[in-house]
Amino acid sequence: MKLPSILRVASPQRFEIKPRYYDPIKEEIEQRTARIKKELQAEGKIPLADEDTEDMTYSSSIRGAFASGNHIRGRSTSLFNSASMLRLVIFMILIAAVFGYIYLGPEALYTVAYIVGGLALLVIFFRIKGKSGK
Structure with a gap:
């Protein structure tokens, strides 16, 4: 029987690992379809899809951050x-x-x-x- 308490006692955390599966065939099919879709969009056979962000190439978000972020917006520049x-x-x-x-x-x-x-x-x-x- 548990007594009521004012303080909250932390319960032990469980270790949970979610396995990720790699399917090389599925990966190759996705790359091919993305490449073919880009080619067809470049040729103008299918319309450009702005909402499709899966085929975007991602780059580092920190690249150029120091050069472009010298002045923080909204900051007072009083002497x-x-x-x-x-x-x-x-x-x-x-x-x-x-x-x-x-x-x-x-x-x-x-x-x-x-x-x-x-x-x-x-x-x-x-x-x-x-x-x-x-």
Whole structure:
């Protein structure tokens, strides 16, 4: 007798293999009919069938994907949303902090930290304000 439970217990998975049969005669007949059908369509004796996709030759879907998919559609291309701009800003802040520490001492680091913190709070504020206004 099984007791009722709130939690769902996973049952063991069964191994099922579906055998695939290869019939070389059937394969050869399908290739011949596809070839003859293409020849007749090329000669114009039978109309072109757009719905018949069995005789299409398939190629890799990744070929050319990197070259053609550089720009993702629907993505905002704002200057402040790009990762390279963010890296540049962080790099400039670090350079300013290092030179400020060398020339002005530790007070420069505190000043840079306060400026960065204030800018971060402003960015967060405007993002939250923009989302609530929509």
